[in-house]
Amino acid sequence: MKAGKRMKGVVISKPIIYGNIATELLSRKTEHTHKWTVFLRGPNEQDISYYIHKVEFKLHETFVNNNRACKSPPYEVTETGWGEFEIITKVYFPPASGEKPISLYHMLKLYPPDTPGQSWPKGKPVSNFFYDELIFSEPTEEFFAMLTKGSGGPEVPLASPEGHAFS
């Protein structure tokens, strides 16, 4: 597909958070022990849909329709199950970008970590997040415009204010 001219030397990075939350099912109707949600979102509940076209979550084969696609936010899949497996999150970018989809891998975590001496309170969800940044190197001009335009929603400020503890 003929994409626009690529801008040399331009690199844009966008932060994302992906992972899963799992809660134990208290009433066992089936042999599923946990209800979990795998998701991909922007940090601070930022909107990321302006540069993401579609997100595909590839679950384990034992799930019906194990390729779950989300074309609009929230990019998440909620399911019940009992096993932990690797989920492949494939992020597709708008066709205007001419970029190939990128895959993120992470293990679905259901069971709380083994901390000796501490027990995990029942009902407390187990969460497993990863922070990462998508680096768009030499984006096409159209995509550059899309990326820089932003979503117009609340975003992390560009310049860090002085004195801020975590800037």
Next chain:
Amino acid sequence: MAHKAKQRAPAMSRELTSLCLENQTVPVALDQFQAKPKFGTRAARWAWRGFKSSARADDLVLHHWTKANEQFTDYFYARFNAQTKPYAYTDDEYGQCIEPLGGGWTRAETDYLLRLCAQFDLRFLVIHDRYYSHPDCPGAAVAPDRTLEDLKARYYAVGRALTQHRAGADDGDPEDVPLQATNKLADDLELLRFDKDKELERKQHLEALFRRTDEEIEEEELLVAEARRIEASERRLIHEREALLQAHAMFEEVPASAIGPPLKVQFAQTVEPGLASPSATPGAESGPKARRGSAPEGPGDAATPRPLKKQKSLHGVATPQRGRPAGSSHKAQARASPGAGLLGPPLPPSALAWSSASPGRGLGPRSERSDSPPQFGVPTFSTEDHIVKPAVTVVDAPEIGPITVPARDARLGPGVFLRSDKLFPISKSRLDAVNQFMGQLSLSGPHTIWPRPVMVTAAVCDRFDSLQATILPLLDYKKVADKLETEIQVLRARRRMLVAELGAQRAEAILDKLPPPAPLPDHAHDRSASPGSGGAAHQRKGSTAGSRKRSSA
């Protein structure tokens, strides 16, 4: 044989000996009945026939057995009767095409030559031998002195001229069979090509080759073997060179904002001279410094680093060029303690914490952010969505060109990547060592930075990469330092033993006679100052590496 066998084993009976120790019996293949193969066909009929050969000029009839039903075409071997057709030219032809050839050949001589060629079937050695020396030849006042090449040249020249001429003429002699089956003039001429000079040269080469002395032959063989060896390892060498350059390039361009100058010094230890690469990073050091920076995975030759010297020079060079106040090093030191959050306390935006701390530190990145707004006007990276402006902005700093993306990103090439994928890779063999080291820094628990930082922002990644990049040479040096220390221990022990043997006084006398020990070369100094062997300097600075080393030593 039997005698020997008997001597060796007298206990065995004669029959047993003959069985075991004599010549081994050969297993005999029993006769197997083989039936006579049956053919379905009847026997062919053969006839005693006479035949003639087209290769013979006479009418000789010879006889042989042939199959009765075979037709006789020609004697099978007549095809090998190759004959060279001699050139025959008329006077006209001679005048038209051969005489213009020149070369000092008279008509008579050319005729003579052609006659000889025909007679001897183009065997030039014989022709040359007989040329004007055989009693048969026409009388000549002066026997011309023709070399073999001369004769050949003349013959082929004549042939070329004639072929050319005859091909041009429409009324071709029907008997004039072209030499090549393709019927093309070019091919015929190709066949008649003869380059006298080349022939002479070729013969000279062959002579030289034949008359090589033994030494020359040996030398040639050595050279060939050497060349083959180089070719074989060429791929490996290129690969190594590439890896080296890549490793160097990667860390030449890490922005100085994330790595203070002492860290650059660390890199400069393993510098390879001349490995310059244009670093367009905004926070990058000035030109000479950047050029000197190189990968920590340098040649790994512990003899080369000279951190003390380099540090001084770098500082000397750096400060005036930077022209910025050196920040206090206290914060940096506090930060260097392990486990401190990598994002650390923020910097006053106007100053980089320019620590003039020890060279051996190796672990203390000075400033978190390359925020150099005063000079460059554009933050180069931060934890948020931020566009790095392409190299359009003009910058005041004279030695650094227009600002571009941190070169770490410029090398990425088009496409989308995950930042966590672009961390500096560590080879598997070193993974464990680094892991252990991280553990000692208490950084290997979950939710810290090993094996992958939790928050892979640009700043974090840079710091992480620089951290790894310093750990690896650190481990190398530690290994070398350990080795040296054990050597020293061993030598000391030996010396003690020897002194104990000789008695103290005699030992002193010998020592006095010995020449004074050579002044320690620089690298020994540096090694002692390096993080490998904990020196007093480290104690003061509280370097993690130093303290760790001392505690373990």
